[in-house]
Amino acid sequence: MKESWSSVDTLETNFRPLVVIELAKGTKEETIEWFTKRIVDKKTNGGAQLLIKPLVTENGGENIYLVGASHLRLLLGAENVGLVKECNDNSMRAFTYSSRKTFKDFADDNQNFLTMSECQYIIKHELENLRAKDEKMIPGYPQAKLYPGKSIVRRLLTNGILVQIFPLHDREELKKLRHTWYGQVKIGYQPLDEIRCYFGETIALYFGFLEYFTFALIPMAVIGIPYYVFAWEDYDKYVMFATFNLLWSTVILEVWKRICAVMTYRWGTLLMKRQFEEPRPGFHGVLGINPVTGREEPVYSSIKRQLRIYLVSVPFVCLCLYFSLYVMMIYFDLEQWALDYHEENKSNFSSLMLYVPSIIYAVVIEIMNRIYRYAAEFLTSWENHRLESSYQNHLILKVLVFNFLNCFASLFYIAFVLFDMKLLRQSLATLLITSQILNQFAESLLPYWLQKRYMKKMKERMHSLKMDTDLSLVEQVNSEKEMGTYFGTFDDYLELFLQFGYVSLFSCVYPLAAVFAVLNNITEIYSDALKMCRVYKRPFAEPTANIGVWQLAFETMSVISVVTNCILIGMSPQVNALFPDSKMDLILTVALVEHLLLAIKFVMAFVIPDKPRDIQIKLAKLEFESLEALKQQLNGNHSF
């Protein structure tokens, strides 16, 4: 039953293009020849054993290549990357070629056993793991040094010889997905499993979280509406609303972990073994020995990195924070000026003018966030982290700290320095709504419009070339390669994170925030879906088991919101009226309640299990089986 790598046919008749490789214009012939040979070469010769075809266009070679693989090659690749699939007995197991018959829906002629995005992920993995043998450089480019074990594709990318690698869309599938996802106007869940099949787990998990978060906000929104409508200013009701919000935010974050575990178990990523992390493409250093692998690879002193972080990055971030606070003070000057103006010339225009500073400030905040984002990316990449995960963590930390301060500093100032609840409510509303509108516009509508315009131009050009209007493969590749690249879910999560801040930090002052958040998120689902399907290149699937550091970020935010809400309630005149004699008793009571709420939060986070019972049992079962198998193996070795 053993299939050998060598029997994998490299010249299959039904070549299905999966991934596109675009080389720089004017790449030397010898380089192309060497690179394609390495891709096609057999595994035993250190190749990737994939299929590759040049894309033949009318106006000659544009250095675009299509990569595919035989069915058998993909199955062996699936085993290599450790894909987890459902078995006939409904358990989830790591796919191995030798046990392929035990998997659900497996048949040797069933080309759909692996989804297209899984195939593309496998090809990407195989391409990235195509490593130099004894080449000292990339043929034709003496400056592009290689050493044994260096990923060829990563070197080609950093040297600009390889422009991009991206997976192709599947027009049919995409059309179907678009229809079920946002094609019809309906109230219901998103087709998360289909999204996962098409875009991979990371993106599906984001949409899952977005949907879950929206549903979770609904109770807060529903409870918040009467507070606004009837202008309840009751002490009891305020405290009740805030308490509900705080406990609710803990519950939803804990329950999300469980839902996430259920989803990723079904998708197989909860069980996927973490692969050994290679250095990120941009990492550079002098050649040395990695203490973990014992392999030769670039080494960069950790002390140098620490110095860069503490002597450059940290001061820079502090400077940015100071600048952000400075801008905030300008805003308050503007606000004051607008108020004065309104006092002097009372008119419709002047009362409208009252909102102008807030709106300007909201726009400025968004612009600053975006500029800072680039600076943070530049700095973090200059810090030269060896691992992508460490790079991401440092980037996220930098961006989170700045965005948090940038967005909320003015609100904190208004609430706890100016003590102006009316202004707080107004600022909160303006900031929230403006940032939502700006985001929706900048994220989806603008790129969509730009792309439409571009497509129209393309079509016209195509027409002028008198070609078939039915989009051929050539046209598809040419149009997709010009599409923007989706840089991951970072910005999307960040947006939700800030929204969560607007909703929870001052929830007892502005109960309507949750309503706006829900409304925004419903359109957000549609605009993000549009963005994924229409605006950007198809991204490679990335298996993930959870939303990672964002869980921690949301939890931190919910802890901070306990503090802010308790203080806000303590400051309200209704509560103050309850303690007419002694401010001290009031503050002590507030502090006591705050500590109690925090304690309840921690106990709840501790008591609610992170995984539902049935998933726990399934995981325990798998662990038990692997222990038993190990025991069997040991006993077998000693020939029972």
Place this chain on the structure above:
Amino acid sequence: MKESWSSVDTLETNFRPLVVIELAKGTKEETIEWFTKRIVDKKTNGGAQLLIKPLVTENGGENIYLVGASHLRLLLGAENVGLVKECNDNSMRAFTYSSRKTFKDFADDNQNFLTMSECQYIIKHELENLRAKDEKMIPGYPQAKLYPGKSIVRRLLTNGILVQIFPLHDREELKKLRHTWYGQVKIGYQPLDEIRCYFGETIALYFGFLEYFTFALIPMAVIGIPYYVFAWEDYDKYVMFATFNLLWSTVILEVWKRICAVMTYRWGTLLMKRQFEEPRPGFHGVLGINPVTGREEPVYSSIKRQLRIYLVSVPFVCLCLYFSLYVMMIYFDLEQWALDYHEENKSNFSSLMLYVPSIIYAVVIEIMNRIYRYAAEFLTSWENHRLESSYQNHLILKVLVFNFLNCFASLFYIAFVLFDMKLLRQSLATLLITSQILNQFAESLLPYWLQKRYMKKMKERMHSLKMDTDLSLVEQVNSEKEMGTYFGTFDDYLELFLQFGYVSLFSCVYPLAAVFAVLNNITEIYSDALKMCRVYKRPFAEPTANIGVWQLAFETMSVISVVTNCILIGMSPQVNALFPDSKMDLILTVALVEHLLLAIKFVMAFVIPDKPRDIQIKLAKLEFESLEALKQQLNGNHSF
């Protein structure tokens, strides 16, 4: 190179007794015959393939058996339990018999490759995993039901046929250990590696923690002394001391994790794979199918357990807490009465009387703690937890909550209701010192004295029987089987936990607490060592990688102490004098400082890595190697 189980000789000439099995007097012959046969039987027949010998005493069979095993059997058993040992290249790896030559100090004739306590652990593991095949009951005892896969030893234990199993002391080794441990008066570290070799990792880790904790308290004690000597009542100095204490307590708990990782890496337990957890011996229920293993075993409904917990245990614990508070109020009445008495008849006697209520209360607290301990054990065992770990967690939670309230309620009451700092200092000192003296007495000295008396009697009896005074094996077994059983490190950790509470909760009121704690811990090391070596039976070694739930308990205590210390400082007259106009500003400042300290604590806990860098690299290396091996295996399967 393959050695088969069948070649393990069951009749080795140099039988070395390792473990003692004591059966109940009057156990039926057929039972003994069947049980010993199962122990000696070959692995292929479902036996344990160990060696067993009856202990022949003068006055006939006492149903005591000695268990040993051949060298080869022990090596195979070491592989089975997953022992991790040091290799020739200084890396730590799971021992396998086939790769035995690569391990440090391995030689086929080196009987010391496995330490005696490892051998005893292996034998215990093999005995506990001796499982029923098709027996329906224990021969001779129809009421002792068996089902396929049931651990025979556990059934024998629960039915009282098996009285006890314990490992034998090694007189020579113990003498050496005693000498290096506490035999000479010297200042220095304990011989932790030797302790680990003799008593196993759990106990060595406790002594390691005790030593580390004592060293960690020294800076607090040193800084605390001048506060007491010069009676500093300065605001700045108080705040400095408390802040230092709070940050220090975070640092020491984080650093402990790192030290613990270094130790357990060296001992191999950090890398040991967790074995599948069997139901605990006392667990009972109707026979059913375990969803994880698919095996037949007793099943007990989780709902019934929840009902028992919430309807019986929780109310009982609450009742006990109420009772404890009630006793506390009686203590305050007594205290008041003593004060009144002192006011009326001022004399030396009456001023001494002032201390009497505190001392009585401290004694009562200790007694209540001990009684409650038994009740908690009974209740938790009645809750019928399936796993030992779940039983332990519920027991620890019950005991911790009660002991915390019982020990500290009066101090909280004095501090935050009576606002009497002088009384607080006095109570704290009395409670701390009394409980330390009581503990040292009840834990070590009393049992030691009892045992000495018993040994003397034994010796006299022996003499009257006119036997050799040199202790033979028979005498050794007979004396050891009468020694008390060491029930694990629970009480020792609990004592340290409460001590940590006394030191940290009110540290800024009574800086001298740390001094007493250090003094106590130095004698504690000696008395605990004495207890382990002289008073109790040798315990079975238990591999562990950390101090488990105690880490969490200590961390929680250090969070609570931030709150209490901030409040205490806020209440001090010196600080109050700083805010003459507004109590409100004072409280707000205190609250702000408290939140800042808590935030710093959490950031510190997050930033300090749990494992030192070199251990991280070593672990990453092992993980990388196993991933590579897996890949090799996969590629091998597909015949490269």
